[in-house]
Amino acid sequence: MVMKCIVYKYKMKEPILKGEMLKIVHKRFREPLGTWERVLGLELKELKPSGCSYTLTTTLNLPRDKNLSDHVPKTGLIMSLLIIIFLAGYSAAEKDIREFLTCLGSLLSSVNPFSHNQTYVDPIRPVAAPSKVPRSASRCHPPDVVVWPQNVDQVSRLAALCYSQGVAIIPFGTGTGLEGGVCALQGGVCINLTHMDRIRELNSEDFSVVVEPGVTRKALNTHLRDCGLWFPVDPGADASLCGMAATGASGTNAVRYGTMRDNVINLEVVLPDGRLLHTAGQGRHFRKTAAGYNLTGLFVGSEGTLGLITSATLRLHPTPEATVAATCAFPSVQAAVDSTVQMLQAAVPVARIEFLDDVMMDACNRYSKLNCSVAPTLFLEFHGSEQALAEHLQRAEVITQHNGASHFSWAKKAEERSRLWTARHNAWYAFLALAPGYKAYSTDVCVPISRLPEILVHTKEKLKASGLTGAIVGHVGDGNFHCLLLVNPDDAEELQRVTTFAEELGRRALALHGTCTGEHGIGMGKQQLLQEEVGSVGLQTMKQLKVMLDPQGLMNPGKVL
Numbered sequence: 001m002v003m004k005c006i007v008y009k010y011k012m013k014e015p016i017l018k019g020e021m022l023k024i025v026h027k028r029f030r031e032p033l034g035t036w037e038r039v040l041g042l043e044l045k046e047l048k049p050s051g052c053s054y055t056l057t058t059t060l061n062l063p064r065d066k067n068l069s070d071h072v073p074k075t076g077l078i079m080s081l082l083i084i085i086f087l088a089g090y091s092a093a094e095k096d097i098r099e100f101l102t103c104l105g106s107l108l109s110s111v112n113p114f115s116h117n118q119t120y121v122d123p124i125r126p127v128a129a130p131s132k133v134p135r136s137a138s139r140c141h142p143p144d145v146v147v148w149p150q151n152v153d154q155v156s157r158l159a160a161l162c163y164s165q166g167v168a169i170i171p172f173g174t175g176t177g178l179e180g181g182v183c184a185l186q187g188g189v190c191i192n193l194t195h196m197d198r199i200r201e202l203n204s205e206d207f208s209v210v211v212e213p214g215v216t217r218k219a220l221n222t223h224l225r226d227c228g229l230w231f232p233v234d235p236g237a238d239a240s241l242c243g244m245a246a247t248g249a250s251g252t253n254a255v256r257y258g259t260m261r262d263n264v265i266n267l268e269v270v271l272p273d274g275r276l277l278h279t280a281g282q283g284r285h286f287r288k289t290a291a292g293y294n295l296t297g298l299f300v301g302s303e304g305t306l307g308l309i310t311s312a313t314l315r316l317h318p319t320p321e322a323t324v325a326a327t328c329a330f331p332s333v334q335a336a337v338d339s340t341v342q343m344l345q346a347a348v349p350v351a352r353i354e355f356l357d358d359v360m361m362d363a364c365n366r367y368s369k370l371n372c373s374v375a376p377t378l379f380l381e382f383h384g385s386e387q388a389l390a391e392h393l394q395r396a397e398v399i400t401q402h403n404g405a406s407h408f409s410w411a412k413k414a415e416e417r418s419r420l421w422t423a424r425h426n427a428w429y430a431f432l433a434l435a436p437g438y439k440a441y442s443t444d445v446c447v448p449i450s451r452l453p454e455i456l457v458h459t460k461e462k463l464k465a466s467g468l469t470g471a472i473v474g475h476v477g478d479g480n481f482h483c484l485l486l487v488n489p490d491d492a493e494e495l496q497r498v499t500t501f502a503e504e505l506g507r508r509a510l511a512l513h514g515t516c517t518g519e520h521g522i523g524m525g526k527q528q529l530l531q532e533e534v535g536s537v538g539l540q541t542m543k544q545l546k547v548m549l550d551p552q553g554l555m556n557p558g559k560v561l
């Protein structure tokens, strides 16, 4: 082993506490370098402050037999090192990847990757999924390389380079997607956008904000905390806002505030060949437009198959004057869903209305230490003035009682509400905790509200008959729900039964004039259902759009179409 010392210099705008600086270093340095740090034995040694500058010293243990050529430019040392070391294990058939990586390395070193704004390359060897596992439920395929660009110019140059070399590009937000969107089915370069995490512009008076792709919804709402505004689209997970735009995400607040489709005003997109597109015109953030085709709408929900979203202009909403949450338990699934439909038909202005079946309530009670009845339950929330809230609650209570509900309880204090909604958001983890070692598979369908009772009751019956362990949870105010199914990932037969159950549920939703996905997207597993949903002309039109923007089919191949 040869010991190498590598020194990084960070220059901050003003001096900050060493502890804070260490946090930044850990965030910017340790996480992304996880893989090669482990492989090469990189250790952080020392952090020395001097005014606004911080010098970070590290040591790197290099295997002696790796030939680090002297001609490698200093700024590109680590990059080229990685490429050499990792490629030492590649076979001759992977010569093309070697050449490509050499180009990539020189491109990145030419943008000075080791200044304060660092850019990393982290090659990972691809592994194949077991052949018998259904595609939608197979393990994730890693890419050949992961790159963390720092700005739109680097994204654009990376895309152009990949395109000129015919290498697949997989955009990565925070990886919380549930349809295998970030799996690198053909290998290629994963462009991880988490380091581009600035809030570029806040236009409070116009209720809009411009965010880079690494900004998550929680980070944005923390930033907005003191200005009386918030961004309500809430998929539970702390996903990146551009990833949410890419999947057309929604969540608990959609019944009142809409989905990403309703809340994205403009997108900056790096097209597959590296060109930069502003879907609604550069810098524009209007409330409405009738100018030409809706390019913003085209990219919302495109799941990384048409381009890389490098910033999003989002619609903000005033923080509600007052908020109250409520829960109520029902004697049956039918009674809970009938109440939902009646509340919507009576125009009771709910901000959130979530359904959890008895299995899910049991899991949440155990996991989040709640003390709710183990029965089909609605979680509700209302936003408005104090006076209006009292009236809305009363109307909701009358409807639920009419359907036999018990235990209608309010939560007005912020801590009580937060406890309830945290439990709801942790439902996925609560369900997983029922069977340690198992994985969960989430279905996602959406039907017209009037058909919701029918499909939910039917699904519950099918679930019982299937012998699978499953729970239902849903944003029922939109007609959208998920059936979560426990599955042993090593049991191919069980995986097959789970996928078949999910496919049948998708078809049932289509038969009721609904959609096979309300919010998770098509990803790898729902391509057949998409075809059945939009028909052959619909699918052909989508394919023509794809070919026009991505003629080589390199943007997130194997997804959506």
Ligand SMILES: Cc1cc2nc3c(=O)[nH]c(=O)nc-3n(C[C@H](O)[C@H](O)[C@H](O)COP(=O)(O)OP(=O)(O)OC[C@H]3O[C@@H](n4cnc5c(N)ncnc54)[C@H](O)[C@@H]3O)c2cc1C
Residues within 6 Å of the ligand: 170, 171, 172, 173, 174, 175, 176, 177, 178, 180, 181, 182, 193, 213, 234, 235, 236, 237, 239, 240, 241, 242, 243, 244, 245, 246, 247, 248, 249, 250, 251, 252, 303, 304, 305, 307, 308, 309, 310, 425, 428, 429, 519, 520, 556, 559
């Ligand atoms: C516990 C849990 C609960 C969830 N609940 C909900 C829910 O209620 N509602 C809901 O809608 N979703 C939900 N999800 C799914 C997930 O959070 C959303 O799909 C989210 O929008 C994904 O964002 P991401 O940043 O993690 O994207 P990723 O998972 O990183 O990527 C998802 C897809 O978008 C593409 N992509 C990501 N970023 C970009 C970009 N900048 N440019 C172009 N393409 C990009 C990727 O290539 C991939 O195809 C949940 C997930 C979990 C784990």
